Amino acid sequence: MVHTSLDVVDEKVSAMGKALVDQRELYLGLLYPTEDYKVYGYVTNSKVKFVMVVDSSNAALRDNEIRSMFRKLHNSYTDVMCNPFYTPGDRIQSRAFDSMVTSMMVQVC
Template identity: 90%
Template sequence: MVHTSLDVVDEKISAMGKALVDQRELYLGLLYPTEDYKVYGYVTNSKVKFVMVVDSSNTALRDNEIRSMFRKLHNSYTDVMCNPFYNPGDRIQSSRSVFLCRAFDSTVTSMMIQVC
C-alpha cells in the first residue's frame, strides 16, 4: 500500500511540476484510500517524502489536521537535519544528536497518539 502511494506521490509531483515550488504547498492530500486505510502524502522542497497511513474508521481526523501534523513532522525533521553534528544519511536515532532525535521521536509519538 505504501509503495503504491509513493507512485502516486511521484505522479502528483510530476503533474504539478514547477507549480509545486511556486505555491509552496507541500501537502499532497489523500493518495490512496482503501476500505481499511487512508494514505496521505507530503513532500518537502528537497523531495523528501512523508507518508501517513490512517485507519479509515478514524473519522475524527480532517484534512487540516493531517496537514498540520505533516508540517509539525517536517519542522522536527528539519531541526534534526540542520544539526551540525548530524551526518546526512545516518539514521535519525544517531547517538551524536540525541536531544534532537528525542524531540523528533516525541513528535512522531505524539502524532501517533493523536491518530489513535
C-alpha cells in the first residue's frame, strides 16, 4: 500500500513541476484510500517524502489536521538535519524527534 502511494507521490510531484502550481504547497493530500486505511503524502523542497497511514474509521482527523501534522513532522525533521552532529543517511536518534512523533501518534489514536 505504501509502495503504491509512493507512485502516486511521484506522479503528483511531476505534475506540480509541469503546471504553474504554488511550489510552497508541500502537502499532497490523500494519496491512496482503502477500506481500512487512508494514505496521505507530503514532499519537502529537497524531495524528501513523508507518507502517513491512518485508520479509515478515524473520522476525527480532517485534512487540515493531517496537513498540520506533516508541518510539525517536517519542522522536526529539519531540526534533526540541521544538527551538526547528525550524519545524513544515519538512523535518526533524537529524543525530541521521537517524542514529537510519539505525541502525534497518541493524538491520532
